[in-house]
Amino acid sequence: MLDSPLIIAGKTFQSRLMTGTGKYRSVEEMQQSIIASGCQIVTVAVRRVQTKAPGHENLAEALDWTKIWMLPNTAGCQTAEEAIRVARLGREMAKLLGQEDNNFVKLEVIPDAKYLLPDPIGTLEAAEQLVKEGFAVLPYINADPMLAKRLEEVGCATVMPLASPIGSGQGLKTTANIQIIIENAGVPVVVDAGIGSPSEAAQAMEMGADALLINSAIALSQNPAAMAQAMNMATYAGRLAYLAGRMPIKNYASASSPLEGTITS
Known part of the structure; x- marks a missing residue:
């Protein structure tokens, strides 16, 4: 069965699985x-690269950026x-790595240190300004259908509702709201955060999500490369x-089997 490619802000991608570089x-x-x-598409925490946090010291050289599209994210911004300031730094970082036309940013505004739940008001404020500055904004949000629609209306390139708290591996806890977001969205819906297993990844895609962003479930598994392959297959199977x-x-x-023509005694 032929499938259409994933298109975000006019850029075409064949894979519907995004991954991260942390943990x-x-x-x-x-x-x-x-x-x-x-x-x-691979997300990169701009602040962690700027501060040369463990695991991010040589990230620029570790990946082939001619084959992978960088998605700078504003992780750590409260x-x-x-978030606006870090997004600008992320755009410059992408340019330094040869992606001159990369205006993508994964927008995260998270003041909540315990549950890491995104701030809806701060996210909307930042999104409005970044869209004005020409960014393709991919906002990380609670699974709030009204917020998702508002972000789409201000010009965001996608919406990225969480399945459950980031890094928790709790799976799909917001299914009903994600379904509403998918039904009403005019931009790609990327389910982000909380997916812990390939079966959950497949379920999210079966619901009609356009793509997934999965990091912790891969990085924290016993065999990350094998889990990454499993997530790839699950994403494809769910989409199909x-x-x-x-x-x-x-x-x-x-x-x-039909009852007609059965043998009777």
Whole structure:
């Protein structure tokens, strides 16, 4: 079955799985996992690169940026003002790595240190300003259908609702709201945060999500490269199942074989 490519802000991608660069035990595991995932978009925490945080010291050289599209993110920002400033740094970082036309930013405004839940008001404020500055904004949000629609209206390139708290591995806890967001969105919906297993990844895609962003479930697994490959396959399987259309659910049994022509004694 032929599928259309994923298009974000006019740029075309064949893979519907995005991955990250954090939490890996080594740079080598990160490199192997990104290759195994088949992804074309990789998120990079701008602040961690700027401060040369562990695992991010040589990130610029660790990946082939001619093949992977960088998605700078504003992780660690607690206010809209901070996020806007870091987004600008991220755009310059992408240019230094040869991606002159890269205006993408994954917008995160998270003042909540315990649950890491995004601030809806700060996110909307930052998104409005960044869109004005020509950014392709991919906002990380709670699974709030009204906020998702408002962000789309101000010009965001996608919406990225969480499935459950980031890094928790709790799986799809916001299914009903994500379904509403998918039904009403005119931009790609990327399910982000909380997915812990390939079965959950497949389920999110079966719902009609356009793409997934998965980091912790891969990086914190016992074999990240193998898990990355599994997530790749699950993303594809879920997308194919969505396009195929599942059978209707019934309250009663339905025989697989017809009763006509059966042998009677």
